[in-house]
Amino acid sequence: xxxxxxxxxxxxxxxxxxxxxxxxxxxxxxxxxxxxxxxxxxxxxxxxxxxxxxxxxxxxxxxxxxxxxxxxxxxxxxxxxxxxxxxxxxxxxxxxxxxxxxxxxxxxxxxxxxxxxxxxxxxxxxxxxxxxxxxxxxxxxxxxxxxxxxxxxxxxxxxxxxxxxxxxxxxxxxxxxxxxxxxxxxxxxxxxxxxxxxxxxxxxxxxxxxxxxxxxxxxxxxxxxxxxxxxxxxxxxxxxxxxxxxxxxxxxxxxxxxxxxxxxxxxxxxxxxxxxxxxxxxxxxxxxxxxxxxxxxxxxxxxx
Amino acid sequence: xxxxxxxxxxxxxxxxxxxxxxxxxxxxxxxxxxxxxxxxxxxxxxxxxxxxxxxxxxxxxxxxxxxxxxxxxxxxxxxxxxxxxxxxxxxxxxxxxxxxxxxxxxxxxxxxxxxxxxxxxxxxxxxxxxxxxxxxxxxxxxxxxxxxxxxxxxxxxxxxxxxxxxxxxxxxxxxxxxxxxxxxxxxxxxxxxxxxxxxxxxxxxxxxxxxxxxxxxxxxxxxxxxxxxxxxxxxxxxxxxxxxxx
Ligand SMILES: Nc1ncnc2c1ncn2[C@@H]1O[C@H](COP(=O)(O)OP(=O)(O)OP(=O)(O)O)[C@@H](O)[C@H]1O
Ligand SMILES: [Mg+2]
Numbered sequence: 414x415x416x417x418x419x420x421x422x423x424x425x426x427x428x429x430x431x432x433x434x435x436x437x438x439x440x441x442x443x444x445x446x447x448x449x450x451x452x453x454x455x456x457x458x459x460x461x462x463x464x465x466x467x468x469x470x471x472x473x474x475x476x477x478x479x480x481x482x483x484x485x486x487x488x489x490x491x492x493x494x495x496x497x498x499x500x501x502x503x504x505x506x507x508x509x510x511x512x513x514x515x516x517x518x519x520x521x522x523x524x525x526x527x528x529x530x531x532x533x534x535x536x537x538x539x540x541x542x543x544x545x546x547x548x549x550x551x552x553x554x555x556x557x558x559x560x561x562x563x564x565x566x567x568x569x570x571x572x573x574x575x576x577x578x579x580x581x582x583x584x585x586x587x588x589x590x591x592x593x594x595x596x597x598x599x600x601x602x603x604x605x606x607x608x609x610x611x612x613x614x615x616x617x618x619x620x621x622x623x624x625x626x627x628x629x630x631x632x633x634x635x636x637x638x639x640x641x642x643x644x645x646x647x648x649x650x651x652x653x654x655x656x657x658x659x660x661x662x663x664x665x666x667x668x669x670x671x672x673x674x675x676x677x678x679x680x681x682x683x684x685x686x687x688x689x690x691x692x693x694x695x696x697x698x699x700x701x702x703x704x705x706x707x708x709x710x711x712x713x714x715x716x717x
Numbered sequence: 718x719x720x721x722x723x724x725x726x727x728x729x730x731x732x733x734x735x736x737x738x739x740x741x742x743x744x745x746x747x748x749x750x751x752x753x754x755x756x757x758x759x760x761x762x763x764x765x766x767x768x769x770x771x772x773x774x775x776x777x778x779x780x781x782x783x784x785x786x787x788x789x790x791x792x793x794x795x796x797x798x799x800x801x802x803x804x805x806x807x808x809x810x811x812x813x814x815x816x817x818x819x820x821x822x823x824x825x826x827x828x829x830x831x832x833x834x835x836x837x838x839x840x841x842x843x844x845x846x847x848x849x850x851x852x853x854x855x856x857x858x859x860x861x862x863x864x865x866x867x868x869x870x871x872x873x874x875x876x877x878x879x880x881x882x883x884x885x886x887x888x889x890x891x892x893x894x895x896x897x898x899x900x901x902x903x904x905x906x907x908x909x910x911x912x913x914x915x916x917x918x919x920x921x922x923x924x925x926x927x928x929x930x931x932x933x934x935x936x937x938x939x940x941x942x943x944x945x946x947x948x949x950x951x952x953x954x955x956x957x958x959x960x961x962x963x
Contacts, residue, residue, distance in 0.1 A: 583822075586825070586826065586829055589818065589822050589825060589826040589829075590826055590829050592815075592817060592818060592822075592826075593815050593818060593826045596815045596816060596817060596818075597813055597815060599777055599797075599809075599813075600809065600813040600815065601798075602776075602777065602796075602797035602798045602801065603775060603777070603797060603801055603806070603807045603808075603809065604798075604801060604826065604827045604829060604830075604874065604878065605798050605801035605802045605829055605830030605878060606798055606826075606829045606830070607796075607798050608798070711816075711817065
């Protein structure tokens, strides 16, 4: 294979991977924004999203089939269901801790992560679950480069979700309120905003995006596992920090950069795929050294 | 709607209100009254409890004793966003412009509780008409405005909420003398033209007393003196003893 073909190939792979990272990183960063919590359970909600999407598809595939149409529908159902689970977790586990010391709520998040993992472990017996779909292997050839329809649909869906999110945060009152709550809770209260309700909306939206990624990843890779959220949670966290934690465009950018770097990293002679995770975290350290607030992050100074 | 005109006249009435921060008592039981259409000013040295009084009215600080009655209804146990939705609009110390949101977004999000989109738009137009500089800067990050412009934005945000009672905490803080006068003119205009009732906290006692109908002097969390602004203005000893400079 010529170099340019390899590059084109890795570009496509990187976009697919980056789409997953970006969708999960978005929730990480939004939730951090409104309650300054690193929600370590976020990767596990991606995992639960995969399983719920799978169950939803099993339930509806008889009627709608299990091509992309069915998967879309299953994804929507998973987004709604797991979004509600995210809100429930916030109300039960995090809400009572909002005024407790920061460490307590971080530990709570770790506990929620363990509860979700172990619940799915118990239900699946730790086995891989095959995610059967009718997705074909078709695609288009651009000269020597092959791009599958699945890859195209997946990247387009992720892009569509991100455009919708961007519209939500800049053009709707709830979206603006979400950004306002991320800056100043008390000022929001004085403006008549129910801060606690906005935090709930943020958990719903952030978790729903992770569930969308989980369903798509399950369908794309064809299998699910109770532990599949762990690494992507770490990667999404890394992506969010690279982009600037709290910044929505930053999470999209960070996710894409990380996906691309990883897939190109595997092509460097002597590095190979065994090292790709090391790659991600090395980039994280590099960014933190050069620009501690992340690529698009702003410093906290001008708060009066 | 109540038909008792005497009671109607009092918009806000605090009776024996105490409040504090943890073990620190900042207000030791104060009585205060604001009548419809008035500007009432709350004066006092640093740490006297002026900000705490406003925060207790708007619900950011919980009253530990006493009643806070807004138009016949006790709001002492209500949440801040519920109180704001009743038209009690608190413009806090330091303006608190939301950074990362544009000038326009700062205004729009302030009207979050206004469900009627047409009403939101007409209020936005009014604010832009009143503060042309905000219109000119509408796409800019609100936190990048100058101090005087930020104060206009803070007041503009309050107007987006449709205030029945405006609580202003040191609106002239940190502004150049010319802008202080400008701000006071805006406050006066709001009161005269829109009939907005205002409770004004100010360091600059002379200026505040020129604007206000009635004044209270706070000291150590207690009301030390209360009188018509014209009377307080006459009393040079007050100005010197409590208000720092004559
Ligand atoms: N968040 C807080 N935590 C603890 N104590 C506080 C807090 N805010 C104010 N206080 C204390 O409460 C008392 C009243 O403070 P307050 O801010 O109401 O005064 P103020 O009259 O507004 O003063 P200034 O003119 O300096 O703004 C002061 O003794 C102050 O130290
Ligand atoms: Mg004060």
